[in-house]
Amino acid sequence: MNHASPTAPCRLRINGQHYAADLPPSVTLLDLLRERLDLTGTKKGCDHGQCGACTVLIDGKRVKSCLVLAVSIPDAAVITIEGINQDGQLHPMQQAFIDADAFQCGYCTPGQIMSAIALLEEDHAHSREEIREFMSGNLCRCGAYNGIVEAIEHVIAQQDQDSKGEAA
Amino acid sequence: MRNFSYSRPGTFDEACRVTEHTRFLAGGTNLIDLMKSDVERPAHVTDLKSLSMNQIEELPDGGLRLGALATNADTAAHPLVIRHLPLLASAILAGASPQIRNVATNGGNLNQRTRCHYFYDPDMVCNKRSPGTGCSARGGRNRIMAVLGTSEACIATFPSDMCVALAALNAMVNLHGPEGERSVALRDYHRLPGETPWIDNVLQQGEIVTSIDLPSVSFGEHYTYLKIRDRLSFAFSIVSVAVGLEMESGLIRRGCLALGGVGTKPWCVPEAEALMKDKPPSHSLFRDVAERILEGAVVDRDNAAKLKLAPRVIERALWQAAEGTPQSQTCKTIR
Ligand SMILES: Cc1cc2nc3c(=O)[nH]c(=O)nc-3n(C[C@H](O)[C@H](O)[C@H](O)COP(=O)(O)OP(=O)(O)OC[C@H]3O[C@@H](n4cnc5c(N)ncnc54)[C@H](O)[C@@H]3O)c2cc1C
Ligand code: SF4
Ligand code: FES
Ligand code: FES
Numbered sequence: 001m002n003h004a005s006p007t008a009p010c011r012l013r014i015n016g017q018h019y020a021a022d023l024p025p026s027v028t029l030l031d032l033l034r035e036r037l038d039l040t041g042t043k044k045g046c047d048h049g050q051c052g053a054c055t056v057l058i059d060g061k062r063v064k065s066c067l068v069l070a071v072s073i074p075d076a077a078v079i080t081i082e083g084i085n086q087d088g089q090l091h092p093m094q095q096a097f098i099d100a101d102a103f104q105c106g107y108c109t110p111g112q113i114m115s116a117i118a119l120l121e122e123d124h125a126h127s128r129e130e131i132r133e134f135m136s137g138n139l140c141r142c143g144a145y146n147g148i149v150e151a152i153e154h155v156i157a158q159q160d161q162d163s164k165g166e167a168a
Numbered sequence: 169m170r171n172f173s174y175s176r177p178g179t180f181d182e183a184c185r186v187t188e189h190t191r192f193l194a195g196g197t198n199l200i201d202l203m204k205s206d207v208e209r210p211a212h213v214t215d216l217k218s219l220s221m222n223q224i225e226e227l228p229d230g231g232l233r234l235g236a237l238a239t240n241a242d243t244a245a246h247p248l249v250i251r252h253l254p255l256l257a258s259a260i261l262a263g264a265s266p267q268i269r270n271v272a273t274n275g276g277n278l279n280q281r282t283r284c285h286y287f288y289d290p291d292m293v294c295n296k297r298s299p300g301t302g303c304s305a306r307g308g309r310n311r312i313m314a315v316l317g318t319s320e321a322c323i324a325t326f327p328s329d330m331c332v333a334l335a336a337l338n339a340m341v342n343l344h345g346p347e348g349e350r351s352v353a354l355r356d357y358h359r360l361p362g363e364t365p366w367i368d369n370v371l372q373q374g375e376i377v378t379s380i381d382l383p384s385v386s387f388g389e390h391y392t393y394l395k396i397r398d399r400l401s402f403a404f405s406i407v408s409v410a411v412g413l414e415m416e417s418g419l420i421r422r423g424c425l426a427l428g429g430v431g432t433k434p435w436c437v438p439e440a441e442a443l444m445k446d447k448p449p450s451h452s453l454f455r456d457v458a459e460r461i462l463e464g465a466v467v468d469r470d471n472a473a474k475l476k477l478a479p480r481v482i483e484r485a486l487w488q489a490a491e492g493t494p495q496s497q498t499c500k501t502i503r
């Protein structure tokens with residue numbers, strides 16, 4: 001990169017915090033999070049969209065942050081794994097992953113959890129098959145897939161129970 | 169990734185003023201990937217996302233217009249698409265992963281580059297990446313490469329699933345360029361490699377895909393998108409087939425079919441489609457259709473299996489459509 005390397009304005013809300021800076025346009029959202037903001041919970045696996053370790057939410061939708069330029073999503077709300085705890089408590093999906101033994105090394109886990117949270121919002125989890133298909137963008141080299149599906153099913157069952165409780 | 173300058177114009181006229189060193193950015197799921205691999209090296213990136221072209225709307229004749237910036241996910245989930253063009257929704261859901269479909273756009277899907285491994289590896293010669301250097305895939309590891317529409321210079325497939333359905337559905341692509349607006353049939357949009365494999369399609373410098381028009385069809389449940397790949401999810405196709413049949417009193421009034429994974433572009437053979445007109449579904453008819461589509465196929469070192477697989481996939485897809493039992497993209501059992 002030469003001295004006159006171009007920059008462009010980047011304005012985001014990351015886990016509720018405002019962020020603004022001039023960045024080289026080549027900086028991906030993943031590299032911004034990890035290298036410049038120390039939000040290293042979001043992982044870099046392949047850096048090519050193939051593994052899902054870098055999954056975050058942008059305006060509520062799950063995306064692979066390694067394939068998004070940080071300057072290309074002005075004013076977007078980004079949520080990372082660091083931003084999902086609820087008043088200091090683990091998010092129910094995080095707790096379910098622990099309870100279901102849904103990881104071994106844990107490297108894919110932040111991405112799996114972000115993807116799973118979005119999956120429930122998308123309403124694409126009506127069967128085990130559907131959960132597996134709609135989680136297929138998140139690879140796990142440790143093969144914790146059964147636990148992952150179980151954790152997601154557990155959160156769905158919990159939600160169903162809660163909504164029944166409210167109705168009663 | 170090499171750095172580049174970046175702009176986000178608000179008007180089409182501004183956006184289509186580009187040089188040969190400019191690339192348009194939509195979702196970025198293909199372009200950024202290729203820039204990381206040093207295959208694409210634009211000096212400037214023009215982000216199209218401030219242009220207003222993300223609508224999905226009904227056309228006066230009952231067809232649909234899909235904005236070029238509408239995401240693949242929003243398109244597949246749109247009530248009008250689900251109601252009128254479930255074949256398209258199915259093909260989109262058969263491709264990539266939810267996170268990618270949330271970002272990938274319809275215009276970007278049309279203009280994505282091949283997934284030939286050698287194209288992605290700047291250490292290997294490749295005519296598509298570096299004109300005139302040669303083709304590493306010919307005689308190389310070419311299990312995934314094309315058998316139809318190939319040339320001496322290039323045997324790479326065009327990898328999109330969505331475009332296979334768009335071809336079957338006879339879509340039109342609407343363009344805006346420095347010279348004005350024009351429309352091109354999807355079936356004519358992608359080019360055969362010939363001696364110039366680095367030119368993927370008919371898009372001229374500065375031209376932007378603004379939308380895709382789909383004529384209204386009456387396939388009812390008589391459609392399917394059947395995709396065969398190395399793993400059941402999140403993999404590019406080895407062979408895929410999009411079929412829509414207009415059926416009446418047990419006869420096929422009109423058959424629309426396109427093939428993915430085997431051609432250098434979405435593969436359609438109008439003569440094969442015409443064979444089905446006013447005929448009842450039958451094994452011999454579907455075998456004839458498959459044979460006619462695959463006429464002229466040329467295999468290389470590792471991809472002869474595609475010629476065995478393709479007729480089976482075509483015939484099975486035709487039966488799924490004829491019987492009104494489209495392939496589910498969730499339950500992968502093939503019935
Ligand atoms: C891991 C992975 C797996 C995938 N699996 C599949 C799969 O199974 N099936 C499948 O079909 N696809 C698959 N894809 C490809 C994906 O569908 C494409 O990357 C995506 O559709 C491209 O859209 P985009 O908006 O992100 O394009 P971009 O990356 O922004 O652009 C791609 C190209 O199109 C050009 N362009 C974009 N929009 C326009 C426009 N409006 N007018 C003119 N030019 C334009 C750009 O200049 C660029 O050259 C996969 C991708 C990844 C990363
Ligand atoms: S098949 Fe085409 S893309 Fe692949 S190496 Fe040969 S020229 Fe390049
Ligand atoms: S690091 Fe982004 S998908 Fe692998
Ligand atoms: S827990 Fe190790 S990769 Fe998934």
